[in-house]
Amino acid sequence: MRIIVDAMGxxxxxxxxxxxxxRAARAYGVDITLVGRxxxxxxxxxxxxxxxxxxxxxxxxxxxxxxxxxxxxxxKKDSSLVVGMRLLRQGQGDAFASAGNSGAVMAAALFNxxxxxxxxxxxxxxxxxxxxxxxxxxxxxxxTDCKPEFLLQFAIMxxxxxxxxFGVANPRVGLVSNGEEADKGSMLVRDTYKxxxxxxxxxxxxxxxxxxxxxxxxxxxxxxxxxTDGFTGNVMVKLTEGxxxxxxxxxxxxxxxxxxxxxxxxxxxxxxxxxxxxxxxxxxTIRRLAKRVSWxxxxxxxxLGVDGVVIIGHGRSDARAIQSMIRQAKxxxxxxxxxxxxxxxxxx
Amino acid sequence: MRIIVDAMGxxxxxxxxxxxxxRAARAYGVDITLVGRxxxxxxxxxxxxxxxxxxxxxxxxxxxxxxxxxxxxxxKKDSSLVVGMRLLRQGQGDAFASAGNSGAVMAAALFNxxxxxxxxxxxxxxxxxxxxxxxxxxxxxxxTDCKPEFLLQFAIMxxxxxxxxFGVANPRVGLVSNGEEADKGSMLVRDTYKxxxxxxxxxxxxxxxxxxxxxxxxxxxxxxxxxTDGFTGNVMVKLTEGxxxxxxxxxxxxxxxxxxxxxxxxxxxxxxxxxxxxxxxxxxTIRRLAKRVSWxxxxxxxxLGVDGVVIIGHGRSDARAIQSMIRQAKxxxxxxxxxxxxxxxxxx
Numbered sequence: 001m002r003i004i005v006d007a008m009g010x011x012x013x014x015x016x017x018x019x020x021x022x023r024a025a026r027a028y029g030v031d032i033t034l035v036g037r038x039x040x041x042x043x044x045x046x047x048x049x050x051x052x053x054x055x056x057x058x059x060x061x062x063x064x065x066x067x068x069x070x071x072x073x074x075x076k077k078d079s080s081l082v083v084g085m086r087l088l089r090q091g092q093g094d095a096f097a098s099a100g101n102s103g104a105v106m107a108a109a110l111f112n113x114x115x116x117x118x119x120x121x122x123x124x125x126x127x128x129x130x131x132x133x134x135x136x137x138x139x140x141x142x143x144t145d146c147k148p149e150f151l152l153q154f155a156i157m158x159x160x161x162x163x164x165x166f167g168v169a170n171p172r173v174g175l176v177s178n179g180e181e182a183d184k185g186s187m188l189v190r191d192t193y194k195x196x197x198x199x200x201x202x203x204x205x206x207x208x209x210x211x212x213x214x215x216x217x218x219x220x221x222x223x224x225x226x227x228t229d230g231f232t233g234n235v236m237v238k239l240t241e242g243x244x245x246x247x248x249x250x251x252x253x254x255x256x257x258x259x260x261x262x263x264x265x266x267x268x269x270x271x272x273x274x275x276x277x278x279x280x281x282x283x284x285t286i287r288r289l290a291k292r293v294s295w296x297x298x299x300x301x302x303x304l305g306v307d308g309v310v311i312i313g314h315g316r317s318d319a320r321a322i323q324s325m326i327r328q329a330k331x332x333x334x335x336x337x338x339x340x341x342x343x344x345x346x347x348x
Numbered sequence: 349m350r351i352i353v354d355a356m357g358x359x360x361x362x363x364x365x366x367x368x369x370x371r372a373a374r375a376y377g378v379d380i381t382l383v384g385r386x387x388x389x390x391x392x393x394x395x396x397x398x399x400x401x402x403x404x405x406x407x408x409x410x411x412x413x414x415x416x417x418x419x420x421x422x423x424k425k426d427s428s429l430v431v432g433m434r435l436l437r438q439g440q441g442d443a444f445a446s447a448g449n450s451g452a453v454m455a456a457a458l459f460n461x462x463x464x465x466x467x468x469x470x471x472x473x474x475x476x477x478x479x480x481x482x483x484x485x486x487x488x489x490x491x492t493d494c495k496p497e498f499l500l501q502f503a504i505m506x507x508x509x510x511x512x513x514f515g516v517a518n519p520r521v522g523l524v525s526n527g528e529e530a531d532k533g534s535m536l537v538r539d540t541y542k543x544x545x546x547x548x549x550x551x552x553x554x555x556x557x558x559x560x561x562x563x564x565x566x567x568x569x570x571x572x573x574x575x576t577d578g579f580t581g582n583v584m585v586k587l588t589e590g591x592x593x594x595x596x597x598x599x600x601x602x603x604x605x606x607x608x609x610x611x612x613x614x615x616x617x618x619x620x621x622x623x624x625x626x627x628x629x630x631x632x633t634i635r636r637l638a639k640r641v642s643w644x645x646x647x648x649x650x651x652l653g654v655d656g657v658v659i660i661g662h663g664r665s666d667a668r669a670i671q672s673m674i675r676q677a678k679x680x681x682x683x684x685x686x687x688x689x690x691x692x693x694x695x696x
Contacts, residue, residue, distance in 0.1 A: 215586030238563030
């Protein structure tokens with residue numbers, strides 16, 4: 001198993017990428033091809049103990065910057081993104097992962113790998129930390145304007161993902177709407193509801209549609225696959241990020257603002273000391289919790305519908321997040337995700 | 349100042365509604381007309397000390413249930429919703445408030461009060477507890493499919509609301525999108541961006557457009573008025589509700605699950621006792637915080653664009669939430685919100 005990694009992608013590249021790749025190679029026993037400026041990557045690699053690891057470097061002279069236009073990948077034929085995708089297409093690796101400019105990664109994947117036959121539009125998925133189970137929310141930004149058949153294809157791809165990666169048999173598919181009833185939703189949602197329901201019927205249903213899900217249901221784990229257009233999905237994911245930051249930031253600001261609160265926090269200290277044994281016992285739970293909602297542990301968004309395994313990491317990725325992104329890529333390749341999507345769409 | 353209140357609206361009507369109305373009458377010195385089944389309302393009213401308060405009952409023999417179809421208001425001409433709206437139209441009150449079936453309230457308002465001239469579609473607003481300031485998010489569900497001009501009108505109505513109710517001079521209007529740049533967004537958003545920008549120009553601009561806002565920016569208070577279509581807005585508001593419940597529920601479940609954690613919590617107790625003085629000092633802050641994010645304190649969603657002040661409360665409203673809903677209605681009437689919207693749209 002060999003993962004091709006864009007060494008130049010992300011806010012902290014190449015340092016964090018190389019660091020994360022070394023960790024992943026050791027933790028998961030994968031071979032890794034780092035694509036980027038040879039000298040820069042080699043210098044970073046030299047900082048680590050790489051004995052026993054299979055880490056190659058492939059030279060790519062150009063870099064697509066985070067803020068550059070998506071179509072820069074058309075010009076920059078020797079960028080790490082384009083070179084990496086080409087390696088994947090040539091079979092010199094099993095998956096490609098990048099924490100770089102996500103629009104550019106999608107464009108590079110589309111141009112170099114092409115779409116799976118039967119898929120009109122590839123979609124970006126997000127692993128959403130619902131309770132009690134995770135779910136995959138898609139599309140989260142690849143397609144702002146959608147047709148019902150695109151959403152049906154997203155559902156089929158999400159089903160493949162939930163089955164292979166989450167290990168859920170016969171995953172439940174929900175459609176994001178502003179009400180549970182079949183007649184709720186925008187025109188797009190109402191039309192999609194009908195074709196999804198039809199696709200759930202018969203001897204060999206394409207999917208298991210459980211109906212509309214509302215925003216409040218997402219975190220409750222009522223579906224394993226949650227389908228929406230890329231505009232709504234993107235707003236949902238970013239709202240979630242913003243809210244989590246807001247809630248914890250508000251708590252911090254309010255509780256540490258003003259001399260009275262500072263005094264109060266001081267008064268809390270002795271009690272806190274006394275609580276140490278209890279807090280230590282709680283630590284594993286708190287860590288498990290933090291792990292469950294942290295994008296660093298999730299590590300990346302799968303790009304579904306292109307003819308190859310592509311995982312897009314968060315631009316802010318540190319080494320830990322890069323490691324998780326590579327783990328994701330490895331699992332998707334191991335589990336034959338692309339082949340399963342082809343079967344789902346009827347050309348496997 | 350007289351507020352007309354739907355005594356039969358909400359999951360806990362008429363008990364919680366009458367209780368909340370009594371509280372509001374005392375707290376804010378408003379006169380209140382309770383519309384509903386005379387006997388039921390009178391029985392609830394008798395449970396309270398109403399001396400010195402001006403609380404009338406107007407009989408309405410029918411009730412539109414929470415789960416009934418919106419258009420039930422067409423049939424049920426003697427429902428509390430329809431009778432209440434008629435009283436408002438006749439000038440027998442300054443505002444109408446209901447925690448009932450929100451679709452039915454909107455339909456009743458539209459049929460009985462009509463639209464403000466120049467407004468194609470009334471919109472439902474939500475007061476979103478951003479930091480450091482509140483903002484109004486609209487539409488949150490009245491219109492699932494929108495045209496750019498609807499969104500422009502929402503922006504003008506939201507501007508009137510932020511100016512009069514929040515007391516913000518020259519409020520900032522943001523448009524929900526999946527990226528900050530002008531070329532980001534669905535077709536609807538890109539077209540709306542252009543006409544909003546045009547409306548911000550010239551000697552007497554209709555509004556102050558600050559550009560696209562992403563989901564993550566909402567809680568950061570980058571705009572006083574946040575405009576989106578009713579589908580996206582509804583998903584956003586419900587996602588927010590669900591996430592807050594999820595985060596606190598997860599914390600509770602995880603921290604109290606398993607014998608090890610129960611033991612840990614027990615070990616925390618002595619420390620907690622020692623922390624009491626400090627915790628007491630923090631109490632006002634914690635309460636202020638809880639107040640800021642609680643829908644009970646916010647009390648309701650303004651229906652903007654109909655020719656009268658209408659506030660729609662949460663179906664789950666208790667007495668405290670009803671009281672807040674009535675406070676909202678009073679302020680909107682006092683501040684001449686409807687007149688200000690008429691001026692904003694150019695027919696004042």
